[in-house]
Amino acid sequence: MTTDQSPLIRIAEVDKTYRRGAEEIRVLAGLSLTVQRGEFLALMGPSGSGKSTLLNLLGGLDRPTKGTVEIGGERIDTLSDRRLAGWRARHVGLVFQFYNLLPVMTAERNVELPLLLTHLSKAERRKHVATAIAVVGLTHRKSHYPRQLSGGEQQRVGIARAIVTDPTLLLCDEPTGDLDRKSGDEILSLLQTLNREQGKTIIMVTHDPHASARASRTVHLDKGQLSAAAPA
Amino acid sequence: MKFLYLVACNLRRKKLRTLLTLLSIGIAFFLFGLLGALKLALTGDVSSANADRLMTRHKVSIIQMVPISYQARIAAIPGVSGVTAQTWFGGIYQDPKNFFASMPVEPDEFLKMYPEFVVSDAHRQAWRTTRNGAIVGRTLMERFQWKVGDRVPLTAPIWRHADGSDAWEFEIVGTYETAKKSVDTSQFFFRYDYFDEGRGQNKGTISWFAVRVNDAAHADAITAAVDREFANSAYETKTEPEAAMMQGFAQQVGDIGAIITGILGAVFFTILLVSGNTITQGVRERTEEIGVLKALGFTNTLVLGLVLAESCLLAVLGGVGGLGAAWLMTVGGSPVPSMLPVFYVPTQHLILGAGLMVTLGLVTGALPALQAMRLGVSEALRRQA
Numbered sequence: 001m002t003t004d005q006s007p008l009i010r011i012a013e014v015d016k017t018y019r020r021g022a023e024e025i026r027v028l029a030g031l032s033l034t035v036q037r038g039e040f041l042a043l044m045g046p047s048g049s050g051k052s053t054l055l056n057l058l059g060g061l062d063r064p065t066k067g068t069v070e071i072g073g074e075r076i077d078t079l080s081d082r083r084l085a086g087w088r089a090r091h092v093g094l095v096f097q098f099y100n101l102l103p104v105m106t107a108e109r110n111v112e113l114p115l116l117l118t119h120l121s122k123a124e125r126r127k128h129v130a131t132a133i134a135v136v137g138l139t140h141r142k143s144h145y146p147r148q149l150s151g152g153e154q155q156r157v158g159i160a161r162a163i164v165t166d167p168t169l170l171l172c173d174e175p176t177g178d179l180d181r182k183s184g185d186e187i188l189s190l191l192q193t194l195n196r197e198q199g200k201t202i203i204m205v206t207h208d209p210h211a212s213a214r215a216s217r218t219v220h221l222d223k224g225q226l227s228a229a230a231p232a
Numbered sequence: 233m234k235f236l237y238l239v240a241c242n243l244r245r246k247k248l249r250t251l252l253t254l255l256s257i258g259i260a261f262f263l264f265g266l267l268g269a270l271k272l273a274l275t276g277d278v279s280s281a282n283a284d285r286l287m288t289r290h291k292v293s294i295i296q297m298v299p300i301s302y303q304a305r306i307a308a309i310p311g312v313s314g315v316t317a318q319t320w321f322g323g324i325y326q327d328p329k330n331f332f333a334s335m336p337v338e339p340d341e342f343l344k345m346y347p348e349f350v351v352s353d354a355h356r357q358a359w360r361t362t363r364n365g366a367i368v369g370r371t372l373m374e375r376f377q378w379k380v381g382d383r384v385p386l387t388a389p390i391w392r393h394a395d396g397s398d399a400w401e402f403e404i405v406g407t408y409e410t411a412k413k414s415v416d417t418s419q420f421f422f423r424y425d426y427f428d429e430g431r432g433q434n435k436g437t438i439s440w441f442a443v444r445v446n447d448a449a450h451a452d453a454i455t456a457a458v459d460r461e462f463a464n465s466a467y468e469t470k471t472e473p474e475a476a477m478m479q480g481f482a483q484q485v486g487d488i489g490a491i492i493t494g495i496l497g498a499v500f501f502t503i504l505l506v507s508g509n510t511i512t513q514g515v516r517e518r519t520e521e522i523g524v525l526k527a528l529g530f531t532n533t534l535v536l537g538l539v540l541a542e543s544c545l546l547a548v549l550g551g552v553g554g555l556g557a558a559w560l561m562t563v564g565g566s567p568v569p570s571m572l573p574v575f576y577v578p579t580q581h582l583i584l585g586a587g588l589m590v591t592l593g594l595v596t597g598a599l600p601a602l603q604a605m606r607l608g609v610s611e612a613l614r615r616q617a
Binding site for chain 2: 117
């Protein structure tokens with residue numbers, strides 16, 4: 001990605017429709033959005049408003065039916081599956097609501113997963129993993145399996161896995177949705193720290209106004225479009 | 233190699249299921265190994281047959297005798313470098329269950345014809361000078377705890393003396409070893425002149441001739457020349473390569489190759505279903521995890537490779553265990569030397585087994601691997617939601 005001052009994300013006139021049998025469901029309808037580098041953006045809206053779909057498009061997990069998705073100056077909606085996978089590995093860190101850790105692996109092995117796609121040696125991978133785990137404050141729990149960790153700790157491991165490759169963009173899909181208030185606050189503080197101190201651009205889907213209050217900007221989606229309350 | 237841990241982790245996910253599948257595969261390959269050894273045991277001499285050795289017998293059947301006087305006429309055919317006579321004796325030691333291959337032969341010609349039978353000079357000399365002397369294979373010596381110098385009585389219901397007795401006495405004057413692992417070391421050879429003098433019927437006849445040719449490339453022409461020599465005689469002959477005759481012997485108990493292939497086919501088809509089901513179920517259960525891996529940047533091809541590696545690892549672990557157990561069981565020798573004197577898993581069979589393991593892994597993993605490869609990231613993650 002480039003290091004200029006241009007916006008990191010430019011989405012223009014994006015439509016996304018799904019087919020369910022004969023029925024066509026329009027989830028995003030001509031949506032345009034710009035996100036600056038270093039922003040911490042909260043995406044809010046009711047269920048079915050298209051928040052997660054938008055997040056999938058930004059992470060290259062899905063493609064728009066129409067419109068363009070440009071991130072770091074690169075059109076990702078036109079990349080092949082293979083190149084898109086490579087792009088995700090290099091530029092995006094994903095944090096899921098239900099953590100999505102592999103239960104058969106320890107915390108540090110889970111964090112190491114994205115690094116398996118790099119050319120780093122085993123020693124270098126271990127070093128990166130140790131750093132990421134230290135950032136989320138779980139060094140003492142690194143050899144534990146997910147089932148031995150609390151929800152908050154599992155989400156910390158999820159964040160460590162998302163940042164271990166040092167991506168520019170962090171996409172968080174309701175990262176506190178499955179946590180109690182205290183753990184949720186800790187996770188939000190961690191995300192704020194990553195945004196402020198490490199300059200990560202973060203886009204977070206949330207239903208929780210308390211969580212969105214931690215973001216530097218909030219946009220609202222309704223029926224696949226940005227609502228009036230939220231300037232793009 | 234860095235993905236091996238990930239592959240191995242997936243196999244550890246449901247330990248009992250993996251263990252049972254490994255056992256199933258292991259048993260299949262154990263059977264594969266043992267049946268390979270069994271096939272060798274029943275057809276082993278075929279693989280040890282030489283291309284430059286022919287067998288001449290009565291045209292009708294191997295149980296019909298031919299005159300030993302044919303020996304000189306065969307030796308005179310151009311291209312023939314040696315001829316020696318052999319006869320099926322069918323000796324029994326003490327009890328009918330103690331049956332083994334025993335044959336009257338011409339010592340010097342026989343050992344020259346079959347260099348794979350290794351006999352020391354001292355034992356050769358003793359055989360030449362002892363009229364009822366016998367040379368016995370190592371396995372047979374061990375089986376009856378015989379030693380050189382023992383006098384051994386055999387009965388031969390098909391070869392009686394003139395007085396009707398079927399009792400024959402031999403003196404063990406030596407033993408033989410073999411230069412090839414596949415050659416039977418449980419045979420009993422004694423002198424033809426002693427046999428011919430002692431039998432009460434069919435004197436001057438033998439079961440078959442072993443014929444050595446100068447050049448294996450001319451074996452077909454010599455085969456035809458030998459049979460032509462005795463055409464329209466009272467004892468017409470049939471000459472064929474040694475391997476063909478051995479095959480004929482082996483097939484007296486049926487087409488062993490086809491029987492074994494049939495059994496193994498059924499076993500492996502079952503294992504294909506069992507193993508395929510395990511992998512398919514395992515992949516289906518972790519659809520979301522595959523989605524996560526793809527979200528992290530794992531390509532479709534890499535996911536395909538990981539599932540195939542998993543199924544191959546399962547097949548190889550089970551296969552090595554099973555085939556290894558079969559090898560260990562046979563490496564010390566035949567568990568029933570009286571019935572199966574040559575019994576071990578041949579190297580070619582081990583190599584074939586290794587190939588089969590990989591094939592099994594690829595075939596059982598193919599469908600779930602393709603499904604995993606085609607799985608869309610957002611679709612997989614949506615399933616979880």
